Amino acid sequence: MNRRPEHLTEREEEILRCIRRGIEDKGEGPSVRQLAHAVGMRSTASVAYHLANLERSGALIRDGRGWNTCRLGH
Numbered sequence: 001m002n003r004r005p006e007h008l009t010e011r012e013e014e015i016l017r018c019i020r021r022g023i024e025d026k027g028e029g030p031s032v033r034q035l036a037h038a039v040g041m042r043s044t045a046s047v048a049y050h051l052a053n054l055e056r057s058g059a060l061i062r063d064g065r066g067w068n069t070c071r072l073g074h
Contacts, residue, residue, distance in 0.1 A: 008059065012050050014039050016059060020072060029070050 008016075018038045022030040030038065036047045051070075054060040058073045 008054070008057065009050075011039065012054055012059070015047065015050050016054065016072070019060070019070065023071070 015035055018035055019029040022028065022034075032044045032047050032051070035051075036042065036044050039047070041047055051060065055062060055070075060070045061073045062070045
């Protein structure tokens with residue numbers, strides 16, 4: 001059972017779905033640029049902002065410097 005904090009925004013849930021799909025399909029999460037494209041955002045900085053929020057909430061855990069090395073938390 002995947003438990004997520006209840007305070008995630010709809011956009012953050014969408015980003016998590018894209019990351020989950022990337023991990024299932026390719027074994028690693030998509031890049032910030034790929035995430036931006038997948039969720040219809042132009043700004044990679046906005047995606048990075050959402051990723052940082054997800055990391056703070058514990059929904060994502062980064063294993064390295066890049067976001068594509070992250071794994072799902074909780």
